[in-house]
Amino acid sequence: MSSPPRGSRLRRGVLAAAVAASVAVPVVGAAGPAAVPAPAPAVRGPLRIAAPAALAERYAATRADIRAAERVAAAHGDRRRAAALAAMAEPGRRFLSFDGRDGGRGAEVFGDLSRAERIAVLVPGAGIDLDHYWRLRNGAAALREELGDRSAVVAWLGYRTPATVSPAALTPGRAFEAAPALRHFVDELRALRPGARTSLLCHSYGSVACARAAHGLRVADIVLYGSPGTGYRTAAGLRARAVVWAGRGGDDWIADVPHTKLRLPFTDIGFGADPVAPAFGARVFAAGDGGHSDYLLPGSVPLRNIARIVAGTGPSATTPGDSHA
Structure with a gap:
């Protein structure tokens, strides 16, 4: 049997090194955020109507849940978590949901959801x-x-995100966990605001979660930015009803991640095709020269173009990919 091409061996070697490095990270450091105790939230179940009074009542109730979690974190001696929760409970913050357990879950609204004609859901x-x-x-x-x-923009922290350097960040397990919750949340939003144009904005590993949730999801756009891949070879493989967009900044280190996928007996490692490659078939938008954390910086090229996608006007500069919807 002939040996694999040098480029293939190199990609596999880099992935193997990444896995080894991630495994070497102390387990205590990775588990720390989830180890902080928190009470079960009192607020459960979906919001039924998006009327201002109903929203105000929900925001007040979730604020009480956040303050309860703050008190438990303070009693536990975790000042960092308590401070973060105190900021989240400030007057004017608007959380549709909150759960402080297992690293934390929440959905915060920016803007007036009761009047929103365009809704963007951010998946971290x-x-x-x-x-x-x-x-x-x-x-x-x-x-x-x-x-x-x-x-309205909704910051959706609805799943247990992997640590940045960890085996979980190289495998789809957390994305599989996230997908049902994300689909359920989008369905709830559509029930609240059925006439609004809704878009899913997916950063980095969040694009893997979005891809797993995409099949038939009733959103106008799925925007992948800073993506390591989706686990699918093409945008059509997502079986999305939405238009799939992709963008990557010129100084984003994610470009150096090998776009391959290794199948192991117990999991896959890596996420396959590059979403900004022509063969993937996404509509590629200009994302400027910034780095991995710069896509939503005020005044930036990618922020302007992502906003235009959400608004339905389309970005100012695109590279058309294969047709899909």
Whole structure:
């Protein structure tokens, strides 16, 4: 049998090295955020109507849940978590849902959901938990500012994201866990605002979660940015009703991640095809020269173009891929 091409061997070697490095990370450091105790939330079940009074009641109830989690974190001696929760419970913050257990879950609204004609759901990638939630919040706030009136942005921390350097960040397990919750949340939003144009914005590992949830999902757009891949060879493989977009900044280190997938007996490692490659078939939008965390920076090229996609006007510069919907 002939040996595999040198390029293939190199990609496999890099992936193997990444796995080895991630396994070497101390387990205690990876488990820390999820180890902070929190009470079960009192607020459960979907919101039935998006009327201002109903939303105000839900926001007040989830604020009480956040404050309860803050008190438990403080009693546990975790000042960092308590401080993060205190910020989340400030007046004016609007959470549709919150659960402080297992690293934290939540869905925060930016804008007036009761009047929104355009809704963007932000799905974060690796390394986002309650202690680092501010990163997701900053991007959501910047996008809402760019979109303007009659829009709402929802920062959806609805799954246990993997640590940035970990075996879980190289495998689809957390994405499989996230997909049912994401589909359920999008369905709830559509029930609340059936006439709104809804888009799914998926950063980094979040694009793997979005891809797993995409089949038949009733959204207008699925936007992949800073993506390591989706686990599918083509955009058509997502079987999405939405238009699939992809963008990558010129200084994003994710471009150096090998776009391959190794099948092992117990899991897959890697996420396959590059979403910005022509063969993948996504509509590629200009994402500027920034790095992996720069896509939603105020005034940036990718923020403007992502906002235009959400608004339905299309980005200012695109590279058309294969047709799919």
